[in-house]
Amino acid sequence: MNSHSNxxxxxxxxxxxxxxxxxxxxxxxxxxxxxxxxQDVFIKVYHSISEFKNKSSLKTWIYRIxxxxxxxxxxxxxxxxxxxxxxxxxxSKNELIHSGKNFxxxxxLLENKEKSILLFKAIELxxxxxxxxxxxxxxxxxxxxxxxxxxxxxxxxxENLIHRAKDxxxxxxxxxxxxxxxxxxx
Amino acid sequence: xxxxxxIEEILESTKDIKKVDLNPYVFNKILLKIKLNKDVFLPTNLxxxxxxxxxxxxFCNLFLILKIxxxxxxxxxxxxxxxLISYTINYQIYY
Numbered sequence: 001m002n003s004h005s006n007x008x009x010x011x012x013x014x015x016x017x018x019x020x021x022x023x024x025x026x027x028x029x030x031x032x033x034x035x036x037x038x039q040d041v042f043i044k045v046y047h048s049i050s051e052f053k054n055k056s057s058l059k060t061w062i063y064r065i066x067x068x069x070x071x072x073x074x075x076x077x078x079x080x081x082x083x084x085x086x087x088x089x090x091x092s093k094n095e096l097i098h099s100g101k102n103f104x105x106x107x108x109l110l111e112n113k114e115k116s117i118l119l120f121k122a123i124e125l126x127x128x129x130x131x132x133x134x135x136x137x138x139x140x141x142x143x144x145x146x147x148x149x150x151x152x153x154x155x156x157x158x159e160n161l162i163h164r165a166k167d168x169x170x171x172x173x174x175x176x177x178x179x180x181x182x183x184x185x186x
Numbered sequence: 187x188x189x190x191x192x193i194e195e196i197l198e199s200t201k202d203i204k205k206v207d208l209n210p211y212v213f214n215k216i217l218l219k220i221k222l223n224k225d226v227f228l229p230t231n232l233x234x235x236x237x238x239x240x241x242x243x244x245f246c247n248l249f250l251i252l253k254i255x256x257x258x259x260x261x262x263x264x265x266x267x268x269x270l271i272s273y274t275i276n277y278q279i280y281y
Contacts, residue, residue, distance in 0.1 A: 006217070013213055021208040035212055042216045072230075107204035115199035139200050166197065173193045 009046045016059065017042070019140075020066050022107070026139040027070040027131075029103035029120055037073050041066050056149060063150045067132055122172040130165035137162055 020041050024034035044065050052061055108116045123131055129151075136147045137158075144162075148155045 009216075009220075010213070013216070017208050017212070018205055021212075022205050025206060035209060038208065038212060039216050039219060042213075043219055046216075046220055105200075105203065105206075107206045108200070109202055109204075112199040112202075115196040119196050119199050138197075139203060141203075169197060170193055173196055174189065177189055177192070 008049070009042065012045060012049075012058070012062075013042055016062050019059070020062060023063070023066050023135070023140055024070055025105065025107075026135045027067075028073065029105075029124065031106070033073065033077075037066075037069050040069050040073075044069065060146075060150050063136075067150070071128060118173060118176055119169070122169045122176070125172055126165055126168055130161050130168065133158055133161040134165040134169070 017038065021034055021038045024037045024041075025031065028034050028037060041062070045062060048065075052058065102117045103120045104113060105116055105120065123134060126134065132151065133147060136142045136150065137144070142150075144155050144158045147153075148158045151158065153161075
């Protein structure tokens with residue numbers, strides 16, 4: 001590793017690390033996992049920077065790497081969970097090694113905390129394309145054109161995905177509505 | 187408040203989300219990992235390739251074992267035939 005490439009990666013890191021970390025956080029719903037995937041993203045950027053051909057902006061390219069790394073991480077975690085589920089069948093205590101928890105995003109306003117917990121729970125159940133588009137649009141605040149460029153889709157396809165994601169979220173939120181009402185009363 | 191309004195509010199709860207700062211030690215961890223040339227995940231292609239090679243090796247072994255077995259059976263068969271012929275000839279000579 002030479003000092004030139006070292007300073008290059010430092011420059012890229014300083015400019016894009018916050019964006020990468022926040023996208024990972026929105027995707028993975030865990031601070032530790034988001035930090036781990038952020039590291040993986042910049043290692044990938046370091047190794048593949050020679051393959052970057054300026055066809056898109058550096059930001060768009062890093063967004064793509066981040067999304068792919070997040071999807072890979074979720075896939076690996078699901079695989080691990082499946083194995084742990086199998087082990088738990090034979091475990092006398094019947095304990096799961098990994099269990100889902102309520103995610104409190106550190107950047108959410110205090111008055112929106114309860115609502116966002118429900119929303120992130122519902123986002124986790126979305127199909128991967130709808131999930132990606134919804135996070136990029138509503139959590140990252142990107143416009144449809146930027147999302148279309150990142151995902152290499154048409155703007156109408158992105159709009160369609162956002163619409164479908166919203167519909168699915170409404171369905172799963174209405175199922176969990178009673179749970180939210182109970183918390184509100186408390 | 188109606189159910190629809192509450193659901194709309196929940197959907198909009200990420201609207202004024204603040205960007206969260208990253209742990210300052212993460213960059214040092216990245217540099218260390220690059221230095222050690224250690225990637226966290228093994229490439230999926232490599233896993234599939236090794237799995238396919240493993241399965242192919244098992245099939246090759248099975249094929250070889252079956253072939254060897256067939257050859258030895260054939261040999262056994264021919265020797266037994268030869269034994270029978272020589273026995274008959276000997277028997278004829280004797281009598």
